[in-house]
Amino acid sequence: MCSYIVEKTALVGSAKDRKAWTRIDTANVYFDHPYHSTLDHVLAIDFTNEGEGGRDRVAIELSADSACALVERILAALASGEEGCAAGWRTGTADGVVLNHWCVRAPC
Amino acid sequence: MSHYRGLEAGPVMFHGYNGDQGAAYYARPTLGGKYPGIVVIHHLPGWDEWTVEVVRKFTHHGYATISPHLYFREGSDSPDDLGARVRAAGGVADAQVMGDVAGAMAYLRAQPNANGKIGVIGFCSGGRHAYLAACTLSGIDAAVDCWGGNVIVDNPKELNAKHPVAPIDLTERLRCPLLGIFGNDDANPTRDQVNRTEAVLKRFNKTYEFYRYDGAGHAFFNTYRDAYRPEQALDGWRKVFAFLSRYLMTSAASIAAA
Numbered sequence: 001m002c003s004y005i006v007e008k009t010a011l012v013g014s015a016k017d018r019k020a021w022t023r024i025d026t027a028n029v030y031f032d033h034p035y036h037s038t039l040d041h042v043l044a045i046d047f048t049n050e051g052e053g054g055r056d057r058v059a060i061e062l063s064a065d066s067a068c069a070l071v072e073r074i075l076a077a078l079a080s081g082e083e084g085c086a087a088g089w090r091t092g093t094a095d096g097v098v099l100n101h102w103c104v105r106a107p108c
Numbered sequence: 109m110s111h112y113r114g115l116e117a118g119p120v121m122f123h124g125y126n127g128d129q130g131a132a133y134y135a136r137p138t139l140g141g142k143y144p145g146i147v148v149i150h151h152l153p154g155w156d157e158w159t160v161e162v163v164r165k166f167t168h169h170g171y172a173t174i175s176p177h178l179y180f181r182e183g184s185d186s187p188d189d190l191g192a193r194v195r196a197a198g199g200v201a202d203a204q205v206m207g208d209v210a211g212a213m214a215y216l217r218a219q220p221n222a223n224g225k226i227g228v229i230g231f232c233s234g235g236r237h238a239y240l241a242a243c244t245l246s247g248i249d250a251a252v253d254c255w256g257g258n259v260i261v262d263n264p265k266e267l268n269a270k271h272p273v274a275p276i277d278l279t280e281r282l283r284c285p286l287l288g289i290f291g292n293d294d295a296n297p298t299r300d301q302v303n304r305t306e307a308v309l310k311r312f313n314k315t316y317e318f319y320r321y322d323g324a325g326h327a328f329f330n331t332y333r334d335a336y337r338p339e340q341a342l343d344g345w346r347k348v349f350a351f352l353s354r355y356l357m358t359s360a361a362s363i364a365a366a
Contacts (some may be wrong), residue, residue, distance in 0.1 A: 002296060003257070028195075035153060035191070040335050057192060057193075067217070071305075
């Protein structure tokens with residue numbers, strides 16, 4: 001369906017389009033009709049830098065199944081991430097998957 | 109039905125809400141004569157290639173046609189980037205869209221080819237805007253709502269400063285015949301919402317026609333989408349042109365076509 005339902009989150013990171021790397025501070029996430037994909041609905045994520053006006057975006061469109069699979073791989077990658085920079089790792093579980101969470105931001 | 113294979117089309121500037129000057133796409137038959145006008149209200153994703161094709165299609169069928177760029181105030185980025193930004197901002201304000209539609213209507217009336225009749229057609233959010241325009245703007249002779257969602261707002265919390273009133277609550281003020289085109293598999297509007305809209309139109313004794321298509325969902329006219337349904341779309345377009353011809357075509361336009 002066409003809607004204005006958008007999940008937003010602030011984030012810290014960088015994204016690269018064809019030209020260059022750029023800092024990003026926001027992700028707009030929505031499940032709606034795509035612009036490029038031929039699927040009827042996609043999970044779309046627009047990465048923007050709202051601090052610099054938010055005019056440019058790095059956009060992705062995924063099928064619902066792909067988005068779920070990606071979420072699982074993201075969590076798995078974080079769980080298996082290096083422990084060398086960690087200070088105060090805390091281990092928890094979600095649906096049987098062991099997760100490591102940053103408690104405090106430690107300079108690497 | 110006459111077809112006008114010669115047409116002139118291109119970008120123009122129009123004065124919309126608050127007198128703001130913005131871009132529109134305008135097309136007219138090159139054969140001399142008087143023609144009814146159509147305002148094409150684009151869908152939520154933006155003022156895109158499919159919108160341009162729709163404008164040309166209407167002109168092929170004998171209309172002077174304009175589609176105002178409802179997101180022109182956001183800049184000159186690609187349609188999908190503008191659409192994404194507008195979506196993230198919760199859309200554009202109804203008052204602004206109505207001002208832009210009124211400005212597009214004024215553009216059509218000012219042309220020497222105007223026969224005095226104007227219709228509006230919208231797709232998706234544009235369908236909702238067409239419904240809203242038919243209830244709030246004067247000078248519309250026929251309106252077409254193609255799968256406009258949120259005409260009915262079941263959750264009052266969804267009303268906000270940009271969209272303060274559900275269009276269904278303005279139905280008593282509907283001033284022209286209304287055509288509705290819907291896919292029965294659509295999630296916005298749902299089949300139930302279309303039924304309830306029809307009930308309100310009947311209650312206020314409005315002139316309307318609703319056509320609902322099995323095996324079709326949202327945006328089933330759109331050839332760029334997986335949702336495209338050729339058989340249903342062909343019939344839907346026939347319904348659209350028959351409806352608009354009945355209310356907008358005058359003898360002057362018919363003579364021009366001969």
